[in-house]
Structure formats: structure tokens, C-alpha cells
Amino acid sequence: MSIVIKDLHKSFGEKQILQGFALDVQDGETLAILGHSGSGKSVTLKHIVGLLEPDQGEVWVDGQAVTELKTEELYELRRRVGYVFQMAALFDSMSVAENVGLGLRRISGMTEDAIQSRVAECLDLVDLSGFQDRRPSELSGGQRKRVGLARAIATKPGYVLYDEPTTGLDPVTKAVIDGLITKMQKELGVTGVVVTHDMQSAYRVSDRIAMLYEGKTRFLGTPKEIQATRDPVVRAFIEGRPELLQEEATGAKEES
Amino acid sequence: MTSRLLAPLNWVGGRVLRGVSSLGRWGHLLTDTIRALRHVDVWLRLVLAQMARIGVDSVPIALFIATFTGIVLALQASYTFTGAVPLYFVGVLVGKTMILELGPVLTGLALAGRVGANIAAELGTMRVTEQIDALETLAYPPVAYLIVPRVLAGVVMFPVVTILAVALGIAAGWVTALQLLDMSTPEFVRGLMLFFLPFDVWFAVIKAASFGLVVCMVGCFYGFHTTGGAEGVGLSTTRAVVVSSMLILVLDAFWAVTLL
Amino acid sequence: MKRRNETLVGLVLLAGLATAIFGTMWLQGWEWGRDVVPVEAVFRDVGAAGAGNAVKVRGVRIGRISDVSVLPGGELVQMVMRVDADVPLPDDAAVVLAPESMFGDWQAEIVSQADFPHFNFAAPPGSDVLPGYALPDISRLTATADRISENLADLTDRIGIAFTEETARNLALTIENIQEVSNQLSELIEQQAATFGEVAAGVDEATGEIGRAAASTRSVFDRLDGVLAAGEVEALLTDLRQVSAGFEGLAQEASVTSRELGGMASRADSTFARLDHILEVAQGGEGVLGRLLGDPALVDEVEGTLVQLQLLLEDVRENPRRYLRLSIF
Ligand SMILES: Nc1ncnc2c1ncn2[C@@H]1O[C@H](COP(=O)(O)OP(=O)(O)OP(=O)(O)O)[C@@H](O)[C@H]1O
Ligand SMILES: [Mg+2]
Numbered sequence: 001m002s003i004v005i006k007d008l009h010k011s012f013g014e015k016q017i018l019q020g021f022a023l024d025v026q027d028g029e030t031l032a033i034l035g036h037s038g039s040g041k042s043v044t045l046k047h048i049v050g051l052l053e054p055d056q057g058e059v060w061v062d063g064q065a066v067t068e069l070k071t072e073e074l075y076e077l078r079r080r081v082g083y084v085f086q087m088a089a090l091f092d093s094m095s096v097a098e099n100v101g102l103g104l105r106r107i108s109g110m111t112e113d114a115i116q117s118r119v120a121e122c123l124d125l126v127d128l129s130g131f132q133d134r135r136p137s138e139l140s141g142g143q144r145k146r147v148g149l150a151r152a153i154a155t156k157p158g159y160v161l162y163d164e165p166t167t168g169l170d171p172v173t174k175a176v177i178d179g180l181i182t183k184m185q186k187e188l189g190v191t192g193v194v195v196t197h198d199m200q201s202a203y204r205v206s207d208r209i210a211m212l213y214e215g216k217t218r219f220l221g222t223p224k225e226i227q228a229t230r231d232p233v234v235r236a237f238i239e240g241r242p243e244l245l246q247e248e249a250t251g252a253k254e255e256s
Numbered sequence: 257m258t259s260r261l262l263a264p265l266n267w268v269g270g271r272v273l274r275g276v277s278s279l280g281r282w283g284h285l286l287t288d289t290i291r292a293l294r295h296v297d298v299w300l301r302l303v304l305a306q307m308a309r310i311g312v313d314s315v316p317i318a319l320f321i322a323t324f325t326g327i328v329l330a331l332q333a334s335y336t337f338t339g340a341v342p343l344y345f346v347g348v349l350v351g352k353t354m355i356l357e358l359g360p361v362l363t364g365l366a367l368a369g370r371v372g373a374n375i376a377a378e379l380g381t382m383r384v385t386e387q388i389d390a391l392e393t394l395a396y397p398p399v400a401y402l403i404v405p406r407v408l409a410g411v412v413m414f415p416v417v418t419i420l421a422v423a424l425g426i427a428a429g430w431v432t433a434l435q436l437l438d439m440s441t442p443e444f445v446r447g448l449m450l451f452f453l454p455f456d457v458w459f460a461v462i463k464a465a466s467f468g469l470v471v472c473m474v475g476c477f478y479g480f481h482t483t484g485g486a487e488g489v490g491l492s493t494t495r496a497v498v499v500s501s502m503l504i505l506v507l508d509a510f511w512a513v514t515l516l
Numbered sequence: 517m518k519r520r521n522e523t524l525v526g527l528v529l530l531a532g533l534a535t536a537i538f539g540t541m542w543l544q545g546w547e548w549g550r551d552v553v554p555v556e557a558v559f560r561d562v563g564a565a566g567a568g569n570a571v572k573v574r575g576v577r578i579g580r581i582s583d584v585s586v587l588p589g590g591e592l593v594q595m596v597m598r599v600d601a602d603v604p605l606p607d608d609a610a611v612v613l614a615p616e617s618m619f620g621d622w623q624a625e626i627v628s629q630a631d632f633p634h635f636n637f638a639a640p641p642g643s644d645v646l647p648g649y650a651l652p653d654i655s656r657l658t659a660t661a662d663r664i665s666e667n668l669a670d671l672t673d674r675i676g677i678a679f680t681e682e683t684a685r686n687l688a689l690t691i692e693n694i695q696e697v698s699n700q701l702s703e704l705i706e707q708q709a710a711t712f713g714e715v716a717a718g719v720d721e722a723t724g725e726i727g728r729a730a731a732s733t734r735s736v737f738d739r740l741d742g743v744l745a746a747g748e749v750e751a752l753l754t755d756l757r758q759v760s761a762g763f764e765g766l767a768q769e770a771s772v773t774s775r776e777l778g779g780m781a782s783r784a785d786s787t788f789a790r791l792d793h794i795l796e797v798a799q800g801g802e803g804v805l806g807r808l809l810g811d812p813a814l815v816d817e818v819e820g821t822l823v824q825l826q827l828l829l830e831d832v833r834e835n836p837r838r839y840l841r842l843s844i845f
Contacts, residue, residue: 051389075395083393089386093378103394151394308521312528351543416532423535450621452543452568457536 002027008057010043017043019215030185030192032202034237035212041195042086045161049081050074082152086163088144090136096147097132103155122150127176142169162194166201181205199238285477288399295400302405310371311413317370318363322421325358326428334437343439347447350429355456359422361508364467368500372475375406376496379479380489403476414468415461463511467504474500545580551601557611557646558592560638565613565622571597572625578603581624592638610637613650
């Protein structure tokens, strides 16, 4: 089972964000999505869990068409998908432990002790042992992000969508988180989609990399392939050289 | 040229469309809320905390308002009745107006400010910081998790707070009558009992419950449909208070027409 | 935190519930700790009395009305009162309903029936149910007077059929009642004159008129036997017409001289106008008084309405303020 996106279109008012984006994530694979800020990466992730409805196109997760699901079935599916929000989206009325444990309480038959030990375990994984009783407002941005990650993986979902999990973290913590993502994939067989701007992370955790550009899939391939590509748009992005985009624009003009 | 001619049409059309779509969203949220009632496992544990926040925490402000209302009612009644009507009618007026009208409505308006704004701001913030999305990804239906407990708590607690307010308002009127108007307790109590009907209490309870429903529902509605960051949260909060205050007065008239 | 919430919510809920329940019970006049017994009474009509109104004995509040309902059959109204158990009630206890103040609240007073022989108490169906009577209020006064004249007119119509000694005696009896009423009217007006000095002059005159009218009525009765014997119906009717004219004049005068008694006077006026009508019919009629014999119920009814008028007047005399103050509002 896997995640398949076909011909996805989405616009907000006049703004066309996605215009035929397509992707398929193999079972057990970790795929990274690159793209400029505001290109629609977060919007894409939200379509995968049905938080947004596409204007056109299909989204399949675990063999089910997300757009066709009844409310109940959608919630059933969401139990199998973890979502790490870009801004963490922690519940500020709750402690860290309650945040992480919230998904677990939805699972019937879990005792309070089991929940607490699972919470501790997840906080351990993101290097935040002993933070249980803190409030989100007492955490730094990086710490919040890690609590958000712990919350997403607490229920041991088969799919995890990471929206910029390492942005704003120091290099060491970044490496820890990347290690965690890899570990999730290797040991638990998690299928992952990682949105990131950080090429180092992308190479480290992903089996394949997709690039979203102007609402479409500009590139899809392994880290090796992306490093070898000659597409100026992709190279501008991974090398951080906006002047290449200029070339692309003039080249396009000449062609026409 | 044509565009200038069409501008008023556009304006009217836009207004109507927005009006209809917001009605549609209302209907949607209402049916969602009713349907979400079946997720008992989700909302049941949360009702208590909301009852504490919506009800218990509102008791002081409601009592404060009621106390002064009772005092003023007693003084104004005695002022109005001078000579022509026996003084025990102060008791009638304080009791009847407190129970039937001022208790429920003033409490409702105060709580529209306190509770309605609180709910709209909280849910609005949750919306713009994606906490509501986060709830969905954790498989919690947000309507059942956020709206149902608040609305239920409002429907249950508004009448309770109102009853306490009414009781204190009458007591304040009574003390005023004794201390400032030279009335005796039997006189005041005679007036209080004179035209009292148990239905009056029911009327107050029904009114207060409907106010609770409206205030919480409106707060949830505007909070839930907040867009656009801190500014949007501010806007939702203002709208929630204004709209629920207006609806309280409309409902007040509605109940007076249908039940009295 | 959670503990605290639970306790607080529980506390506030209970406080609200307790306030609502005990407050309602208290305002309804619930009697805590007092020994209370239910007392039942029946009425033909309960005026504006209802649940919650005071029940008194000799002016002291001893309980409240708890329920009012029409009994099956629709003839009687049953009232349940809850009164202090330790207040002794008279052996021939009866209940009189009357306005407690002029603001629409009524009261039930438990009295000894013997003290109010004229009151037309409803007959109770059982021995443990008290007879009751509701005092008519001012608006019903007029209605009663009107009914009397209707009945009199009816009566006169029937007089045309036959005129025997028996029916003549009935008529005499009835007329005697009318005279009694007029006496009472004059007494009443005398009393009013004393109470309201400023209209005394006009009322005095009116009283004099009433006295004269009464005297001439008396003369009718004095001559009645002879009249009957001689068959001088014509003469009787002439006399009656004189009486009636006197009454009418009185009524007009009374309404002019005393505004405070305006209601009273107009009532008298309508009554007397009817009386005049009777006489006209009687004079033109052939075989007077006949139908009266065939319909004793009518006689009863006339008697009944007269009694009511009497009671009313009695009440007006005893509590003139009750009626006169009403006209202020
Ligand atoms: N709910 C919404 N309503 C209106 N516009 C939206 C909404 N969500 C996203 N957008 C718009 O869609 C575009 C893409 O947003 P998105 O959050 O997907 O960007 P992104 O690729 O994740 O960027 P970043 O790397 O900065 O997070 C943006 O221009 C944003 O303004
Ligand atoms: Mg994003």
C-alpha cells in the first residue's frame, strides 16, 4: 500500500497553487518533497490526510481514495497517518504529555500507564525526556517542533507526513531527527513523506526526491539522480543559485 | 463606464451570495454539531472542564451584575410607586422582573461578552495555528471535541448561573427595601409571593438555556471559521459578541411572544 | 486541577438546583415544618381567586389556596386550601371569596356560615367539604341588576295568562322583596351620605325620594288584598306605575347629584326602567299573572336574583370603601 497523487489541482481564490501535481510514494519508502516557499508543499500534505479537498485530481492512501471517503472512514484512515505540522500546532491548553498522549487516548483498551510509558518513550526519541509537564508556551521553537514529531509518531502510524521537521534546529538535533525518521522507516516500515528545504536532510533520509515547481512535479528521482540533473530549476534550488532560474526564464523565452 | 454602472449590482449580488453562504455554513455547523453528539467518547470527558470555565468562572460577574440590578430595581420601583400604589409592590416588581426578564437577559449579555468572546478567541487561535487541523489528524472530530462540550456546557450552565443571579438580585432588592425604603420583610415577601407562578422559573430557565445555546454556538461558529491570523481572531471575537448579543435580545422577544 | 473542577462544577450545579427548587417552593408559599391540613370547599364560581392566594380566619393568614378545579358536571368549582392544622375552624365553617386588595389579588376567608345567612353558599357534595360563596364584584352588580329586570319583564309577560289569588300572592311576595331592596338602597344611600359629606345634600334628596317611593309601594301592598277581591287590577297597575315613575326620577336625580354613586345609580336606573316596562306590559296585557303559576321556577329565580342583589347591597354597605375606591382607578 502506498500514497498516490494524480493530477492534483488546488487554488485559493484566484491563486492557482497546484496545477496537476502527481506523485506516488512506494510502500516503505521515504520520499522528500522540495519546493520554493509558497509553492504548495504544505497544501499537498494536507490533501493527503483530507484536511483540504482538491479542486480536481485524486489522492489515494493505503488503497483508499481520500476524497471519496465518508467521515468515519476518513477518521479511521487518519489513525494510520501521523502528521508533523510545520508550526508544530501543539495544543497550548495542554501539557506536553497530554499533547503527545492525545492520539493514544483514541485507541480503546489502552491503560493510563501504557499511555504514560509510550509518551515517555516518544519524548525520549525526540530527545525531550522529562518534558512531560511543560506547557507548549514554555518551549522553544525547535522543542515544540520535536514535541509535534513525538505526537505524530506516538500511535505508531504506518504513514508519517513530516512538514519541515528539521527547519530551525541546530545541526546536532537535526541529525538526531533525521536519524529518527530513518529509524522509523527501517525498523517500523513507515512510509514517509518529508517536506524539507534542507538538501543535506533530504539526501540523508529519502529514498527518492520530488520537486514541486509551479504546481507540477518538476523532478522525481533518487538523491543520486537529483545531484546529476541538468535541469536549471532543480539545480538552482539544490545549489541555492537563483541566477540559474534567470537562465531558465530566458531560455524559455528563446524557445518560444 | 459599464463597470461603474454594474458596481451597485455587484455589491448587492456579492452581499446576497455571502449572506447565503454564511447561512449555509451555519446550517452545516448546526447539523455537524447534532451529528457529533454521537461521539460521546470524545466529548463526554471534556464537558466538565467547559462547565467549569463557562459556568463556574462566570458566576462572579453574573452575581455582581444581579446585585446592582436588584438594588436599582427596588429603588426605582419605590420611586415610581410613590403614593398611588402600596409599597409591597416593590416586592412584586423586583421578583417578577428579576425572574422573567433582567436575570436571564443581563446574565446572557454579560456571558455573551465573557463566554462568547472567550470561545471565539480560543477556537479562532486554534484555527489559525492549525491546532484544529492537528485534532483532525489525530482522528478527533473537531466538532465533537471542541464545539459539543462547549455548547452542552453552555446550555446546562447558563440556567444555573442565571438562577443564582436571580436569587442574589432578589436578595439585594430585599435588603435595599429593608434598609433604604423602610419596608418590612413580610411586606416585601408578600409582594414577592403575590403573583409568583412556578412557570416563571421555567420561563427563566428556558430562556437562559436558549441564550447559552446561542452564545456558545455563535462563539464556536466564528471561532471555527476564523481566517487570517491575529487580526482574524480579533474580528471573529468581535463578531461573536455582537451577533450573540443581538440574538439574545431577539430570542428574548421570541420567548415573550411564544411562551407568555 | 481536575479534582477542583469537579468539585466546583458540582457545587455550582447543586447550588443552582437547590435555589431553583427551594425558591420556587418558598415563593409558592410552601409551609416548612408547619403542620398543614388540606381543606376543601365548593363554589358555584370563584371569581378571580386562584392557587397561591391567602386563606384567612378572622383576618389572619393561616394558609393558601393550593388548587382550583371545576368538578365533573361543570356545576361546581372545587377549591383545595392548605391551612395550619392547629387553627380551630368553626363548626359550620364556610368559605367566602373576596378581593383582598384592589390590585386583583383575592383571598379566601373561612367564616361561620351562621354569620352570613343571606349568602347563597354552594351546597357541598360531602360532609367534609365546606360550602363556599364568592362575593360578586362591582361589574357583576350591574349584571345582576340587569338580570333582575329581565326576570321581572319575563314575569310580567306571564302575568297576562291568568290572575288568581294564588299568583297574586306570589306577586305580592315578589313586590315585597322589591320593596325590601329599595329600603336597603335608601339605607345604603343614607350611609353613603354620612361617609361622603360633600354629596350629602343631593343624596338626602334622593333618600327622601326613595322613602316616598317605598311608602307608595307599601300602599300598594296594603291595598293588595282589597284589590284582588275587587278585581281592581287596573288600579293596582296604576299604582305600580306611580311607584315606578318615582323610582325613575330618583335614579336620574341620584346620578346627577352624586358622581361617586354613579355606578349605583345607573344600576338602579336600569332596574327601574325595566320595572316601568313591566307595568306597561301588564297594563296592556290580558289575563295577567297566569304563566307565573305554571312556572314556579321563574318565581324562584326572581327570588334568587333579588337575594343576590340584597347580598350585594349588604356588602356595599359593610365595605363601602371596597367599591368606592375601585371607581378611583
Ligand atoms: N487556507 C489557505 N487559504 C488561502 N491560501 C492558502 C491557504 N493555505 C495555503 N495557501 C496559499 O497557498 C500557497 C502555498 O502554501 P503552502 O503552505 O503549501 O506553501 P509551502 O510550499 O508549504 O511553503 P513553505 O515552504 O514556506 O512552508 C501559499 O501562497 C499560501 O498563501
Ligand atoms: Mg509549508
